[in-house]
Amino acid sequence: MGNALRFLYSRCCKPTTAGGSHGVSTTDDGVSALSHDLFQFDTTSQVPEGLSNHVVSSKKAQANWYRKLLDAWREAKPPPKTPEEASRFVVQTLKRHQKADVEGLLAYYGLPHQPSASCPTSSSQVVKFELQTLPVDLKAVPDGDTITVYVSTTDPRESANLPRQVRLAADQRSKARAAKNYTKADELHKKITDSGYRVLNLQNQEILARKYRIRLRGIDAPESSMPYGKEAKAELVKLIQGKCLSVVVYDEDRYGRCVGDIYCDGKFVQEVLLKKGLAWHYSAYDNRVELENWEKEARAKRVGLWASTNPEKPWEWRKNKRQRVAQIKLL
Structure with missing residues (x-):
């Protein structure tokens, strides 16, 4: 492994234990987790198990991404240290790959989304x-x-806010299905959907x-x-x-x-x-x-x-429909 990757991992990139399946609880932890997984890939040539839940390409394709990311990380001087830097690093390194895969990889590590250059400027509203x-x-x-x-x-965001009763219902449903008790499994799924x-x-x-x-x-x-x-x-x-x-x-x-x-x-x-x-x-x-x-x-x-010469505006169409319904009710 390159010295830059080993140094950053050993100094500041120990994976956390809180959060979702990857153990990422904040975007800062996402940088640590990315470095950790590159360290692991360099040693085992294996990509993280949970990544397939976020991307559409095969494990073989995922290994190709990590190989590219590992090479780019070694050459980076200095390597990414903030969530924004890590996000730009991933997008730039994998810019020739499917957008869904790149976005899925960012989501997996809880890294901020990098919108395209053609994204319109925002109004005064703030992103929630x-x-x-x-x-x-x-x-x-x-x-x-x-x-x-x-x-x-x-x-990461969903894992941190997942209600305990939903998590329990999901676990119980899995056990009910394993026991082929599909009636109970359906009842538990209704609780989940509700x-x-x-x-x-x-x-x-x-x-x-x-x-x-x-x-x-x-x-x-x-x-x-x-x-x-x-x-x-x-x-x-x-x-x-x-x-x-x-x-x-x-x-x-x-x-x-x-x-x-x-x-x-x-x-x-x-x-x-x-x-x-x-x-x-x-x-x-x-x-x-x-x-x-x-x-x-x-x-x-x-x-x-x-x-059409004078197409009807949807908001006016809805307003007229509400008025017609109100008139019918009065009859």
Whole structure:
């Protein structure tokens, strides 16, 4: 092993015992854990067991990443010492690899997400937290601006906040299934889902995950029964189905949904929908100039809903629908 890696590991990078399956309780611990795993890989040529829960590529591909990271770490002068430095180090070293894998690796170590260069500048709102999701299911997309995602409880942030009763129910369910007591297992899973969690089966492995409903920040897509409503949903499905997402959460709406920006395979999802004329810039709640310009670009090209002369705004459509329902109730 290179002296730089051995020195940093021995001085400051002992792995912690708190937190998720990797033992990472904070992003600072993530730097230590990364160094520890590189030390282990140099000795055993084995990648961490829990990594496959966060990435989509094979163990063989993972070994290739660690080989590259190890070589780059040895050459780094000095090697990364902060979460931000470690995150940039991983992204730069693995820039030719799948975005989902790089983001999954960052999530595994609890390192901060590095958004793409095309990411729009934020408005005055402050980021509350970031999510690195498991692959998105087709059924998780009800329309063009809302999705349901799941985050593994092995994620450091989730592990630190996992309710004790959910953890116990998950353990008891596993034992019930092993004993082939599926009735009891189903009852325990209902307790888990009622608490906002779910046990997912991914690649023949059960993963306890937390459920999040996400409202795409800054856009308003046509409702399903409106013109281009089905097209907006189809485009969103095409962008994210089966993919791991990075979600930057800014707020929570009155329906309990997280309001955030969605990134997938290096793309800013709201940008794609706006440029294809499948969503409006929701300027009443978001003042970012980039989103306004992407809508103007689609209008000028008359693509998507802008092929119509005067398309109805979704928020006006919803308001009119509420008024019609209120009138019917009065009759």
